[in-house]
Amino acid sequence: DGGITQSPKYLFRKEGQNVTLSCEQNLNHDAMYWYRQDPGQGLRLIYYSQIVNDFQKGDIAEGYSVSREKKESFPLTVTSAQKNPTAFYLCASSPGDKTYEQYFGPGTRLTVT
Amino acid sequence: GQSLEQPSEVTAVEGAIVQINCTYQTSGFYGLSWYQQHDGGAPTFLSYNALDGLEETGRFSSFLSRSDSYGYLLLQELQMKDSASYFCAVRDRNSGGYQKVTFGTGTKLQVIP
Numbered sequence: 262d263g264g265i266t267q268s269p270k271y272l273f274r275k276e277g278q279n280v281t282l283s284c285e286q287n288l289n290h291d292a293m294y295w296y297r298q299d300p301g302q303g304l305r306l307i308y309y310s311q312i313v314n315d316f317q318k319g320d321i322a323e324g325y326s327v328s329r330e331k332k333e334s335f336p337l338t339v340t341s342a343q344k345n346p347t348a349f350y351l352c353a354s355s356p357g358d359k360t361y362e363q364y365f366g367p368g369t370r371l372t373v374t
Numbered sequence: 375g376q377s378l379e380q381p382s383e384v385t386a387v388e389g390a391i392v393q394i395n396c397t398y399q400t401s402g403f404y405g406l407s408w409y410q411q412h413d414g415g416a417p418t419f420l421s422y423n424a425l426d427g428l429e430e431t432g433r434f435s436s437f438l439s440r441s442d443s444y445g446y447l448l449l450q451e452l453q454m455k456d457s458a459s460y461f462c463a464v465r466d467r468n469s470g471g472y473q474k475v476t477f478g479t480g481t482k483l484q485v486i487p
Contacts, residue, residue, distance in 0.1 A: 296477075302480075303461060303478055303479035303480050304417070304477040305477075306474065306475075306477075309472075311472065317472050317474075319474070320476075351416060351417070353417075360465055360474065361404070361463070361475060362419050362422060363409075363417075365416035366416060367415075368415075
C-alpha cells in the first residue's frame with residue numbers, strides 16, 4: 262500500500278533535548294512538507310522540500326531543522342531552541358506539479374515537559 | 375503576506391446543505407484547495423479550484439471567484455460523518471519563486487440530528 266508513515270504516534274521528551282520525527286513516503290512524490298498544528302488552530306508550515314537535497318523555510322522554521330537526502334524521507338528535528346515544541350506535527354507529500362493536493366501522514370503528537 | 379479568513383464554527387442539520395466561505399489575500403495566486411480533518415486525524419484533500427466557477431465531486435462542491443478573492447465549499451445532504459474541520463488553502467508563489475500552500479485556520483462543522 263502506498264502512503265506516508267510517521268512514527269511514533271506519541272512522543273514525550275524532556276525540555277532541552279533535541280528530538281527527531283520521522284516521515285517516510287512510498288508514493289514517489291517529489292515534494293514533502295512539515296506542518297505544526299496547535300489545538301483549534303490551522304496548519305502552519307515549518308519546512309518544505311520540492312526535490313532531494315533542497316528545502317525551504319516555511320512560516321515558522323525557527324527552532325527546527327530538516328534534511329532531504331532521499332526522495333522517500335524527510336525527517337524533522339525539533340531542537341532545544343524551539344520555545345514551545347509541544348504540538349501535533351504533520352508530514353505531507355505531493356507530486357511536484359500538484360502542490361495543492363497534499364497527502365498527509367497520521368501525525369506525531371509531541372509533548373515536551 | 376498571505377491571509378485567509380474562514381468562520382471558526384458552523385452548525386447544520388443532518389440532510390441539509392451548508393456553505394463554508396473562505397476569503398484570501400495573497401500575491402502570485404494559483405488556486406484554492408479544501409481539506410477535511412476529523413478530530414485527531416490527518417487532513418485529507420477534497421478539491422482544488424484554479425479557475426473561476428464551481429467544481430462538483432459527489433456531495434461536495436467548491437467554488438472560486440478570483441476577482442473577489444473568495445471561495446466556498448458546499449456540502450449537500452449532510453451526514454453525521456461530515457462533522458469535521460474544513461480548511462481552505464491557497465497555492466501561491468513565494469518571493470524566492472517556490473510554490474507553496476498556506477492553510478486557513480479551519481472551520482469546525484458540527485452536524486446535528
